[in-house]
Amino acid sequence: MDSLGDTIRKLRENKELPLRTVAAFLDIDQAILSKIERGQRKPSREQVVKLAEYFKVKENDLLVAWLSDKLVYEVEDEDMALKALQVAEERVKYITKNKGKK
Amino acid sequence: MDSLGDTIRKLRENKELPLRTVAAFLDIDQAILSKIERGQRKPSREQVVKLAEYFKVKENDLLVAWLSDKLVYEVEDEDMALKALQVAEERVKYITKNKGKK
DNA sequence: TTGTATTTTGACATAATTTGTCAAATTTAT
DNA sequence: ATAAATTTGACAAATTATGTCAAAATACAA
Numbered sequence: 001m002d003s004l005g006d007t008i009r010k011l012r013e014n015k016e017l018p019l020r021t022v023a024a025f026l027d028i029d030q031a032i033l034s035k036i037e038r039g040q041r042k043p044s045r046e047q048v049v050k051l052a053e054y055f056k057v058k059e060n061d062l063l064v065a066w067l068s069d070k071l072v073y074e075v076e077d078e079d080m081a082l083k084a085l086q087v088a089e090e091r092v093k094y095i096t097k098n099k100g101k102k
Numbered sequence: 103m104d105s106l107g108d109t110i111r112k113l114r115e116n117k118e119l120p121l122r123t124v125a126a127f128l129d130i131d132q133a134i135l136s137k138i139e140r141g142q143r144k145p146s147r148e149q150v151v152k153l154a155e156y157f158k159v160k161e162n163d164l165l166v167a168w169l170s171d172k173l174v175y176e177v178e179d180e181d182m183a184l185k186a187l188q189v190a191e192e193r194v195k196y197i198t199k200n201k202g203k204k
Numbered sequence: 205t206t207g208t209a210t211t212t213t214g215a216c217a218t219a220a221t222t223t224g225t226c227a228a229a230t231t232t233a234t
Numbered sequence: 235a236t237a238a239a240t241t242t243g244a245c246a247a248a249t250t251a252t253g254t255c256a257a258a259a260t261a262c263a264a
Contacts, residue, residue, distance in 0.1 A: 001192055018210060029254055034211060041252080060182055067186035071173055072193050080162055082198070084169035085191045090103055091174050092183050120239060131225055136240060143223080 004048070004065040009037040011055040025054055042070065106150070106167040111139040113157040127156055144172065 002010070012022055019030040019037075026033065026047050035041040043051070048066045052059040075081035104112070114124055121132040121139075128135065128149050137143035145153070150168045154161040177183035 071190035
């Protein structure tokens with residue numbers, strides 16, 4: 001269960017590309033991509049979409065990793081992290097079930 | 103499964119207190135408390151702790167509601183919200199299991 | 205080693221978001 | 235009708251996010 005950063009780094013290293021190249025495609029400085037890969041910065045949604053396109057992987061897979069990264073980040077130093085995630089899950093189920101209604 | 107705002111409002115209305123009073127205790131303008139209760143603003147962790155103290159309810163209960171509110175907010179307009187929450191849950195389990203290790 | 209490409213780090217600037225105040229408008233209850 | 239409570243939105247200040255840049259560190263060849 002890799003974090004998004006790990007995933008991106010593996011994708012890039014498999015193609016033996018330097019940070020410079022991928023960063024140029026994203027139109028950001030390579031320093032930022034370096035930090036993203038090591039989890040020190042959070043990429044934007046748009047950047048994740050671009051990366052999926054660039055590496056030809058399923059956009060949704062990368063977006064799930066990106067979103068869950070953010071979720072983990074949000075709760076990680078709280079004791080009731082798990083509980084909160086479970087409650088959130090219930091609420092999301094409820095919300096999507098009632099989508100479209102009044 | 104109420105949101106944090108709903109919970110706070112109910113607690114306040116049960117005691118028949120005006121926004122003014124509770125807001126003064128939190129040391130913020132009543133306008134903000136009004137927005138917090140209706141979910142238009144997110145309270146800080148410290149404010150939630152103070153509210154638990156003020157209304158004499160379990161701090162953790164309120165904090166779980168607060169955290170899950172933030173989680174729902176983060177994913178709510180994404181298609182893969184549920185998936186992301188589930189992945190985050192796995193990751194949090196993994197992290198807490200290995201807490202203390204190298 | 206020495207040199208060269210890559211990556212990492214941190215200081216800094218700027219942009220975006222948060223967090224709050226305030227006063228006016230609206231609603232609720234007398 | 236009026237008085238209290240609540241809501242709204244414009245605004246300001248503070249905080250956080252996002253990026254650039256150059257120097258330092260690391261990896262890799264020769």
